Amino acid sequence: MSFSEIMSIWWPAQPGVSILIWSIVMILLMWMARTPAHRTIRSFSLVIRNAMRMAAHSVTAIERRLLERNREVLLTTGLQETERYIEREFQRVEDVVTRDLSGYPSLQRDLKEQIIKIDEDYRESAEVPPVPKNYIDAIEAVNKINSNGDSMVSNILKAIHATMKRNCEKETAEYRRSSKQRHKLLKVMMPYWRNLSKTLESVERKIVGLEERSKVIDAQIEKYEQIMAKTSLAERVLTSSSMTQFFTSGLVLVIALLGAYVNFQLIALPMSEMVGGASRLGPMRASDVAALVLVFFEIVLGLFLMEAFQITRLFPIISALNDKLRKNMALIAFIFLFIFAGVESSLAYMRDLLAADREALTQSLAGVAVVAPEFRWITTVGQMVMGFILPFALMLVAIPLESFVHSLRTVIGMVGVFLLQMLAFFIRQLGSLSSNVGYILLNVYDLIIFIPLKIEEMVGNKKSKSVVDIKDAVSSMTS
Amino acid sequence: MKNTILNKISKLIILMVFSVLPACSGGGSHATSVVLLLDTSGTYTNELEKAQSIINYILGTLSSGDSFTVARIDSGSFSEKDIVAKMTFDDRPSAANSQKRTFQAAINKMVAEVKSSTYTDISGGMLQAIEFLEESGAGNRHVFVFSDMKEEIPEGHIRDFPINFAGVTVTALNVTKLRSDNVDPREYLDRLADWKSRVESNGGAWRVVNDLERIEGLLQND
Numbered sequence: 001m002s003f004s005e006i007m008s009i010w011w012p013a014q015p016g017v018s019i020l021i022w023s024i025v026m027i028l029l030m031w032m033a034r035t036p037a038h039r040t041i042r043s044f045s046l047v048i049r050n051a052m053r054m055a056a057h058s059v060t061a062i063e064r065r066l067l068e069r070n071r072e073v074l075l076t077t078g079l080q081e082t083e084r085y086i087e088r089e090f091q092r093v094e095d096v097v098t099r100d101l102s103g104y105p106s107l108q109r110d111l112k113e114q115i116i117k118i119d120e121d122y123r124e125s126a127e128v129p130p131v132p133k134n135y136i137d138a139i140e141a142v143n144k145i146n147s148n149g150d151s152m153v154s155n156i157l158k159a160i161h162a163t164m165k166r167n168c169e170k171e172t173a174e175y176r177r178s179s180k181q182r183h184k185l186l187k188v189m190m191p192y193w194r195n196l197s198k199t200l201e202s203v204e205r206k207i208v209g210l211e212e213r214s215k216v217i218d219a220q221i222e223k224y225e226q227i228m229a230k231t232s233l234a235e236r237v238l239t240s241s242s243m244t245q246f247f248t249s250g251l252v253l254v255i256a257l258l259g260a261y262v263n264f265q266l267i268a269l270p271m272s273e274m275v276g277g278a279s280r281l282g283p284m285r286a287s288d289v290a291a292l293v294l295v296f297f298e299i300v301l302g303l304f305l306m307e308a309f310q311i312t313r314l315f316p317i318i319s320a321l322n323d324k325l326r327k328n329m330a331l332i333a334f335i336f337l338f339i340f341a342g343v344e345s346s347l348a349y350m351r352d353l354l355a356a357d358r359e360a361l362t363q364s365l366a367g368v369a370v371v372a373p374e375f376r377w378i379t380t381v382g383q384m385v386m387g388f389i390l391p392f393a394l395m396l397v398a399i400p401l402e403s404f405v406h407s408l409r410t411v412i413g414m415v416g417v418f419l420l421q422m423l424a425f426f427i428r429q430l431g432s433l434s435s436n437v438g439y440i441l442l443n444v445y446d447l448i449i450f451i452p453l454k455i456e457e458m459v460g461n462k463k464s465k466s467v468v469d470i471k472d473a474v475s476s477m478t479s
Numbered sequence: 480m481k482n483t484i485l486n487k488i489s490k491l492i493i494l495m496v497f498s499v500l501p502a503c504s505g506g507g508s509h510a511t512s513v514v515l516l517l518d519t520s521g522t523y524t525n526e527l528e529k530a531q532s533i534i535n536y537i538l539g540t541l542s543s544g545d546s547f548t549v550a551r552i553d554s555g556s557f558s559e560k561d562i563v564a565k566m567t568f569d570d571r572p573s574a575a576n577s578q579k580r581t582f583q584a585a586i587n588k589m590v591a592e593v594k595s596s597t598y599t600d601i602s603g604g605m606l607q608a609i610e611f612l613e614e615s616g617a618g619n620r621h622v623f624v625f626s627d628m629k630e631e632i633p634e635g636h637i638r639d640f641p642i643n644f645a646g647v648t649v650t651a652l653n654v655t656k657l658r659s660d661n662v663d664p665r666e667y668l669d670r671l672a673d674w675k676s677r678v679e680s681n682g683g684a685w686r687v688v689n690d691l692e693r694i695e696g697l698l699q700n701d
């Protein structure tokens with residue numbers, strides 16, 4: 001029996017009347033079932049609302065846990081970074097102390113020797129010989145004595161004068177020689193003074209450098225203390241630093257990827273000469289796969305090299321190796337990288353040859369005379385140099401990669417928290433919506449059966465009115 | 480628990496390796512195989528210089544692992560004797576380039592020495608071409624017919640049977656109008672329509688390219 005047949009069951013000739021009868025029957029049935037229907041709708045919406053509320057609570061709890069975990073990760077990462085920074089600063093201080101200040105006793109000895117030398121020289125230069133002043137007066141006096149024509153006296157006086165004069169000249173010469181010697185000593189002192197001054201300046205510079213390092217260490221220690229204390233300021237600073245790191249390292253990685261693409265393009269064509277240009281690995285040509293593998297291999301070697309130098313710490317197992325083993329590993333990685341750079345350079349050369357051959361063939365097929373372009377060697381050399389340098393440039397990818405990986409944890413956590421917050425909000429809204437929908441359904445239900453409801457209300461009023469009249473009558477009778 | 484996870488990971492890796500291995504192939508399914516049939520009947524030999532540029536274009540487009548065959552359409556074309564040049568290009572690009580030079584030289588020689596034939600056995604040529612394409616095992620298969628598409632078969636030759644064109648794109652190039660076509664153009668249109676239905680009803684794709692200035696994308700499938 002179809003729906004239309006059921007609808008026109010009451011009065012098949014008049015489907016309109018039949019539908020009207022059905023409507024009345026339905027309204028009456030709905031009026032009769034009003035209370036259980038209302039209860040069902042109310043409980044149904046309540047169940048949904050409660051379920052949503054519970055789900056929202058669970059999501060909020062997960063969000064809180066994730067937030068806590070993010071905080072832990074952030075603080076731990078920050079702590080590790082600061083520890084590393086402080087460690088490096090101390091290492092630098094130690095280097096300065098070992099390199100420069102370990103020679104301090106010898107430096108002190110040098111300074112002392114220089115000072116003693118200067119002192120001795122100074123003392124020597126300070127010993128002034130007596131000036132033969134009296135001689136001149138005595139000579140003058142002897143010269144002025146009158147011999148009174150006595151030749152013997154005159155001769156004696158002349159002899160005295162000559163002797164005195166000779167002695168005076170001798171003394172003067174001795175004085176001059178001594179003065180010259182003093183000047184010479186003072187002249188010799190000058191470089192010692194200069195040396196002394198330079199040595200003291202260098203000592204001052206080192207001390208100032210150490211002082212600056214100690215200031216940096218102080219700042220880092222303060223940061224470390226704040227992280228240890230888990231202050232909100234430290235958390236905010238670390239979050240901001242993490243976001244900055246994420247975006248900057250991401251940008252550098254994109255640039256590095258472009259570099260890797262250039263590197264790939266440089267070796268893909270000549271690779272087909274080595275592994276064949278027709279064989280395929282899935283949708284990719286085997287030569288392209290080989291070129292990609294070579295590029296990735298170079299990046300991996302670069303990573304190992306950086307790890308071995310302890311510039312990055314992506315692999316704790318490498319950091320944990322002893323120094324000798326790490327140095328050997330770095331050497332091996334470098335040798336391999338060097339070989340790969342050489343291979344790439346030769347592939348770049350081969351690429352240029354192939355391109356030239358292809359160009360000549362294209363010209364020949366087009367019926368144009370084959371002309372070798374001038375200054376082709378410039379591109380050849382350029383490609384070879386690029387082929388050699390790019391593997392070493394890609395080696396540096398390790399640094400932004402480490403930053404990216406570390407900051408990615410924080411960023412993913414933040415995104416997760418945001419998504420969970422949104423989910424909790426959405427679920428809460430859904431619960432509230434179900435409650436409102438239940439309320440609307442109740443009203444719609446009553447709207448459909450408003451006629452019997454109105455009749456019920458009117459009858460109910462009359463009944464209550466007659467009950468009130470009877471009560472009034474009873475009360476008046478009793479009173 | 481840890482062992483179970485490791486086992487699952489190792490199984491996954493093995494599965495991935497085995498799923499990749501079948502994909503490692505000689506590149507046959509990705510390769511292109513082209514057969515170009517040159518009509519050498521009557522006055523159409525005058526058009527062969529145009530065909531040279533088409534051949535050069537195809538040579539420039541094909542790469543390592545692809546195959547190229549050029550054959551004549553003459554009185555009885557279902558024969559290896561009509562092959563002018565046939566090559567599968569080497570895996571190494573440098574070797575492939577030198578093969579292309581040799582191929583070009585062979586075509587130049589043929590164009591210079593060609594003699595016109597009395598009949599035009601296009602169907603025989605098509606059969607021969609389909610055979611070559613099947614042998615090559617290439618994924619992209621093309622037959623180019625440089626002809627006016629007017630078939631004239633010697634008496635006794637049987638060609639009125641279906642040819643399996645499945646997976647093959649047949650392109651009629653430089654379909655010149657005959658004198659009779661000028662009198663009744665319907666002849667020309669009917670000729671093309673006949674070939675179209677013959678190719679398409681046997682699983683092939685049909686194209687006509689008359690403007691030889693626009694041959695870019697000639698090796699792309701519709």
